[in-house]
Structures are given as C-alpha cells and as structure tokens.
Amino acid sequence: MKTALNDDVAAALAKLETRPPSHVFLVACGGSLSIMHPGKYFLDRHSSRLAADVLNSDEFVCRDPRKLDSNALVILCSQTGTTAETVRAASHARGKGSRTIGMTLDPASPLAQGVDATVRYQSHYATGVPIDAADSNYGVLFMLLACLVRLTDGEDRVPAALASLNALQPAIDRAHERYAPLFADFAPRFARKNAIYTMASGACYGAAYSFAICVLMEMLWIHSQAVHADEFFHGPFEIVDREAAFVQLIGLGETRRLDLRARSFLDRFGAPQNILALDARDLDLSGVDEAFQPYLTPLIFFDALWKFAFRLAALRDHVMLDGRRYMKKISDY
Amino acid sequence: MKTALNDDVAAALAKLETRPPSHVFLVACGGSLSIMHPGKYFLDRHSSRLAADVLNSDEFVCRDPRKLDSNALVILCSQTGTTAETVRAASHARGKGSRTIGMTLDPASPLAQGVDATVRYQSHYATGVPIDAADSNYGVLFMLLACLVRLTDGEDRVPAALASLNALQPAIDRAHERYAPLFADFAPRFARKNAIYTMASGACYGAAYSFAICVLMEMLWIHSQAVHADEFFHGPFEIVDREAAFVQLIGLGETRRLDLRARSFLDRFGAPQNILALDARDLDLSGVDEAFQPYLTPLIFFDALWKFAFRLAALRDHVMLDGRRYMKKISDY
Numbered sequence: 309m310k311t312a313l314n315d316d317v318a319a320a321l322a323k324l325e326t327r328p329p330s331h332v333f334l335v336a337c338g339g340s341l342s343i344m345h346p347g348k349y350f351l352d353r354h355s356s357r358l359a360a361d362v363l364n365s366d367e368f369v370c371r372d373p374r375k376l377d378s379n380a381l382v383i384l385c386s387q388t389g390t391t392a393e394t395v396r397a398a399s400h401a402r403g404k405g406s407r408t409i410g411m412t413l414d415p416a417s418p419l420a421q422g423v424d425a426t427v428r429y430q431s432h433y434a435t436g437v438p439i440d441a442a443d444s445n446y447g448v449l450f451m452l453l454a455c456l457v458r459l460t461d462g463e464d465r466v467p468a469a470l471a472s473l474n475a476l477q478p479a480i481d482r483a484h485e486r487y488a489p490l491f492a493d494f495a496p497r498f499a500r501k502n503a504i505y506t507m508a509s510g511a512c513y514g515a516a517y518s519f520a521i522c523v524l525m526e527m528l529w530i531h532s533q534a535v536h537a538d539e540f541f542h543g544p545f546e547i548v549d550r551e552a553a554f555v556q557l558i559g560l561g562e563t564r565r566l567d568l569r570a571r572s573f574l575d576r577f578g579a580p581q582n583i584l585a586l587d588a589r590d591l592d593l594s595g596v597d598e599a600f601q602p603y604l605t606p607l608i609f610f611d612a613l614w615k616f617a618f619r620l621a622a623l624r625d626h627v628m629l630d631g632r633r634y635m636k637k638i639s640d641y
Numbered sequence: 642m643k644t645a646l647n648d649d650v651a652a653a654l655a656k657l658e659t660r661p662p663s664h665v666f667l668v669a670c671g672g673s674l675s676i677m678h679p680g681k682y683f684l685d686r687h688s689s690r691l692a693a694d695v696l697n698s699d700e701f702v703c704r705d706p707r708k709l710d711s712n713a714l715v716i717l718c719s720q721t722g723t724t725a726e727t728v729r730a731a732s733h734a735r736g737k738g739s740r741t742i743g744m745t746l747d748p749a750s751p752l753a754q755g756v757d758a759t760v761r762y763q764s765h766y767a768t769g770v771p772i773d774a775a776d777s778n779y780g781v782l783f784m785l786l787a788c789l790v791r792l793t794d795g796e797d798r799v800p801a802a803l804a805s806l807n808a809l810q811p812a813i814d815r816a817h818e819r820y821a822p823l824f825a826d827f828a829p830r831f832a833r834k835n836a837i838y839t840m841a842s843g844a845c846y847g848a849a850y851s852f853a854i855c856v857l858m859e860m861l862w863i864h865s866q867a868v869h870a871d872e873f874f875h876g877p878f879e880i881v882d883r884e885a886a887f888v889q890l891i892g893l894g895e896t897r898r899l900d901l902r903a904r905s906f907l908d909r910f911g912a913p914q915n916i917l918a919l920d921a922r923d924l925d926l927s928g929v930d931e932a933f934q935p936y937l938t939p940l941i942f943f944d945a946l947w948k949f950a951f952r953l954a955a956l957r958d959h960v961m962l963d964g965r966r967y968m969k970k971i972s973d974y
Contacts, residue, residue: 366842526876542854633910
C-alpha cells in the first residue's frame with residue numbers, strides 16, 4: 309500500500325524547490341518514449357507554468373532546443389539505463405545547465421550515474437517477477453509530474469495520484485480477466501494479418517504508439533502504425549476496408565469524443581471481427597480518482613494488450629521477446 | 642522575384658508587435674499539420690523566447706492546454722479553410738484570449754473569417770496551376786516564423802528566408818529532373834508492395850508523415866508509417882528484411898547523422914532495390930541560404946515525391962486524387 313511518495317521521487321523534487329523549472333523535456337527512445345506522451349498530456353492539462361516537449365533522445369541532442377537552459381528540467385527514461393542515445397541526452401542536458409532526472413531500473417547504470425537525481429522503477433517484463441504497477445515507469449512518472457505541478461502551479465494532485473496508483477494494479481488484474489475472452493476471440497484472425505493498426509488520442513496515444521512499434525513491429529513483425537483518432541480522418545481512413553485490422557483504445561476524459569467518432573466510422577466501414585476496440589468505460593477502475601482515470605487507463609490497456617500479443621505470438625509460431633532479428637542479437641549498428 | 646514579405650504576412654506580424662507571444666501553437670489536420678513539424682523544429686532551433694507545440698486541431702480543442710491564454714499565438718492551416726476541426730480550433734483559441742493567424746487558400750473561408758489575421762497561400766495540387774513554392778503553405782509559414790523570431794529574439798533571419806524562398810522553386814524543378822530516372826526505376830517494384838514505410842528525422846519528419854498518411858495510405862491504399870530515424874532502432878527496425886520497402890529522406894543539418902545511421906542499417910539488412918533513399922546532398926540548392934537548407938529540403942523532397950506517387954498510381958491502376966473511398970465522397974462521418 310503506497311501512502312507516501314517513493315523516497316527517490318521526493319528527493320528528486322526537493323532539488324527543484326528553490327528554483328522551479330519553466331520547461332520540461334521528456335526524453336527517451338521507443339517504449340520508454342511512449343510513456344512521455346501521457347506525461348506531456350498531463351502537464352498540458354494541469355500546468356500554466358510549464359511548457360513540455362516529448363523528444364526522442366537523439367533527436368533531442370541534435371535539435372538542441374534553445375529552450376534547453378538552466379530553466380529546463382529534463383526527465384529521461386531507460387529501462388536498463390544503458391540506452392546510448394539517452395545517456396548522451398542526459399550529458400548534453402547537463403552541459404546546457406539543465407536539471408536532469410533519470411528513470412531507470414538500475415541505479416548503478418550509466419544513465420543513473422549521469423543525472424542529478426535518479427528515480428528507480430520496476431518492470432515485470434524485464435524480470436518476470438510480478439510488480440505493483442504503482443512502481444512501474446508509468447507510475448513513478450506520474451508521481452514526479454504530480455509533484456512538479458504542485459511545486460510550479462500550487463495545485464496539489466499528489467494525494468489523488470497516490471490513491472489512484474494504489475488502485476492501479478487491481479484494476480489491471482481485473483482488465484486481464486475482462487479481456488481474456490475478447491482476446492481469445494480476436495487472436496486467430498489477427499494472427500493472420502500482415503498489418504494491424506493501433507488507434508488512440510489524448511492520453512492514450514503513447515500506449516497505441518508503443519503497441520505498434522515495440523510489440524506488433526518489433527516482436528511480431530506485423531506492419532503497423534499508431535494512428536491518431538482525428539488524424540485518421542485526414543488520410544489513414546482510406547485504408548479501411550472489411551479486411552483492415554485495428555486495435556482501438558477508447559479512452560476517458562476530454563478526447564473521448566475523438567475516439568468515439570473513429571469508432572463509429574470503423575463500425576460502419578470496417579468489419580466488426582477485425583476491429584478490436586477496448587473501451588475504458590468497460591474497465592472497473594474502483595479506487596482510481598476520477599480526474600486520474602484518463603491518465604491511468606493507457607497503462608491498463610497496454611498491460612492488458614501484452615496478453616493479446618502473447619496469443620498472437622503463439623499462433624504465429626513466433627517466440628516473443630526472443631523473436632528478434634537485430635535487437636540484442638547484433639550490436640554494431 | 643520575392644524581395645519583400647507578402648503583405649498579409651507583414652500585417653499579421655504587425656499585430657503582434659506591441660505584445661509578442663511566449664508560446665506558439667501550430668494547429669492543423671493531416672497534410673496541413675505535417676508542415677507544422679518543421680515549423681516547430683525551426684522555432685526550437687532559433688528561439689529562446691518561444692515554446693512551441695504541434696497539435697492536431699481536434700486534439701488541441703479537447704486537450705485545451707493551460708498554456709493557451711493571452712500570451713499564446715495560434716497558427717492554424719487549412720487549404721480550403723473549411724476543415725471543421727481547424728475552424729473550431731480557431732474559435733476555441735480566440736475564446737481563450739489567444740491571438741490567431743489562419744493560413745488558407747481562401748480569404749472568404751470560415752477559417753479566414755474566424756481568425757485575427759489571414760495569410761493566403763497557393764497550392765499547385767488544389768488548382769493544377771503551377772505556383773511559386775515561396776507562396777505555398779510551407780513558404781508562407783517560414784516567412785511568418787522568421788518574422789516571429791525576429792520579433793521575439795531579435796535575430797533577423799528574414800532576409801535569408803526571403804532569399805532562400807526565392808531560390809526554392811528552381812531547386813524543386815531541378816529535383817524533379819534529378820529524381821525522374823530513380824523514380825522510374827523504383828516505381829514498378831514499389832507499386833507491388835502492400836506496405837511502404839517512410840523514414841526521416843528533424844525538419845524532414847513532417848514530409849515523411851505527409852507522404853505516409855496523405856499519399857501512400859490515402860491515395861494509394863498502401864500500408865505505411867512515418868518512422869523516425871532513431872525510433873527506428875527501438876522497435877520498427879525488426880520489420881526489415883529483403884522485401885521491406887522504405888522511402889528514406891536524408892536531410893541536412895543537425896539530425897543528418899540519425900538519417901545516415903538508419904541508411905547504413907537499411908543498406909546492410911534491407912535490399913537496395915527496396916530502399917528509395919533521397920539524400921539532400923544530391924540536390925542543387927543554389928541560392929538557398931546554407932542555414933535555411935535543412936528547413937527547405939523537406940518541401941523539395943515532398944514535392945518531388947508527388948511524381949513518384951503518380952507513377953505508383955498509374956502502375957496500380959489507381960486514379961490518384963479521385964481514388965478515394967470516403968474523403969469527399971461521403972460527408973456524414
């Protein structure tokens with residue numbers, strides 16, 4: 309039961325108190341980058357003091373934004389703490405006089421060694437050991453950001469964040485149960501697709517991005533793209549026919565109407581058996597503060613979808629996680 | 642020959658002089674949104690006063706960022722000026738007390754009527770009449786942004802921008818000639834692909850996005866995704882085999898090394914006949930100011946690639962521009 313902030317989150321924030329930042333750069337690669345999108349969404353919604361950018365680590369270093377100065381806070385994330393681009397990004401940011409917080413599993417890693425403050429998290433996928441989602445990268449990021457908004461804007465959402473994070477793992481566990489029959493139904497059809505799009509908007513977009521690039525493309529070698537639910541109507545929707553496969557994340561909160569509009573188009577022109585729609589309204593989010601529900605549903609969706617991915621892998625005779633051609637197999641790229 | 646700013650650009654900027662903005666929202670949908678990415682790249686590189694966000698119009702309205710207030714400038718773009726989401730976004734922004742500039746072909750359109758200042762542009766694709774690229778949406782956006790940076794940061798890049806825009810159309814015309822044989826070679830193979838990825842980084846990313854969603858998906862019904870050249874290594878690269886098709890934009894400037902790294906991976910693990918790489922170093926950019934070359938090459942690539950798209954369409958027996966199932970064919974979605 310989490311009744312207080314993780315110590316390292318509190319320590320990281322304490323360092324900012326005397327001089328709060330005015331700009332936040334959220335910097336990582338791939339799956340770690342995907343969680344930064346809902347992070348920015350949260351800051352955009354709740355802070356009138358903080359501008360926020362989400363950037364791939366190497367893009368961040370090369371782009372070298374003029375706003376990267378002593379008023380900036382750079383939050384970086386790398387599971388192993390060894391992602392070369394992210395370690396370089398931390399060093400680049402410090403060279404510009406910016407404050408840095410590194411999120412990682414490993415406090416002895418190069419990333420942890422190269423930042424002003426380290427925030428540890430846990431990963432079920434890295435270790436196979438069940439964790440409390442409150443201590444996932446996603447969980448600690450939201451602790452950090454709730455504290456940051458309290459510091460800069462005086463709006464205290466920290467108690468609601470902690471209560472909500474406490475209720476997160478049970479909500480995820482219930483989602484797994486809820487979706488098991490749906491995934492069993494869809495997996496045989498989706499396993500035969502050579503392209504599966506994901507679609508989302510608002511706080512859920514990052515989860516759709518991660519499922520597209522880190523799961524469908526990386527682990528299953530299925531063509532994909534995370535389509536934004538309104539951008540969908542400005543090009544991508546022409547791809548829709550009765551065979552087109554979509555995983556749609558229908559979130560809560562302000563952007564829900566974008567998702568519902570896309571859902572209704574897919575209902576009309578796609579085939580129901582090829583549209584796997586996960587609607588957050590179907591989730592039992594007991595204990596999650598209503599204002600936090602839109603921010604935490606993406607993690608619930610993403611965690612649930614792992615089980616779907618394993619089903620697809622089994623049906624494609626594809627050994628997930630080790631079914632890679634390049635990542636961790638060759639090292640000189 | 643463009644020796645001065647377009648009158649409406651100068652007028653739009655004049656309105657900001659007494660109270661320059663501190664945050665710029667670049668807001669549009671689909672192809673019009675794609676040009677906003679290099680716009681933000683330019684601001685990130687050159688302004689220490691302006692934070693910038695690129696947002697789909699409906700996402701912008703729903704997200705309703707707290708930074709959207711009287712200190713914000715919102716630049717919107719819609720070719721016809723009738724895109725419902727973008728017209729609503731303008732109205733939403735004005736309701737928050739933000740200043741608004743609307744870019745459109747039609748000064749009588751709802752967008753033009755709903756903003757504080759209208760900037761007209763021209764489109765070859767909308768009318769079939771050849772234009773000077775300096776007066777394209779891309780051209781006028783860069784005039785606006787160069788003026789904005791002069792206003793907020795005191796760095797005068799306007800003369801370089803104008804000189805560069807003057808040299809743009811001839812550079813595009815030369816690119817068409819340069820790429821014709823390459824496109825003729827690649828078109829028969831690419832026309833048979835069911836998925837073609839685009840890849841880019843930095844200022845070129847928006848052009849890759851537009852080619853993926855507005856051309857390959859929308860007009861040719863080919864699966865696609867605009868992959869960022871470093872994100873590529875954190876998931877998408879596992880899709881690469883000897884059959885995988887990529888259109889890669891290799892830009893100039895700071896992020897070029899990201900493109901070259903991805904290029905070298907594709908050279909090694911893809912098949913040369915399936916990797917259509919356009920390298921800005923091969924372009925004759927005479928007259929384009931060196932500092933502006935990275936910002937203008939995306940438009941050159943994108944314009945050149947239209948010719949490739951028409952070749953693909955002919956080979957796929959697909960009537961481009963009218964080969965749509967939904968857009969402008971049904972209206973009640």
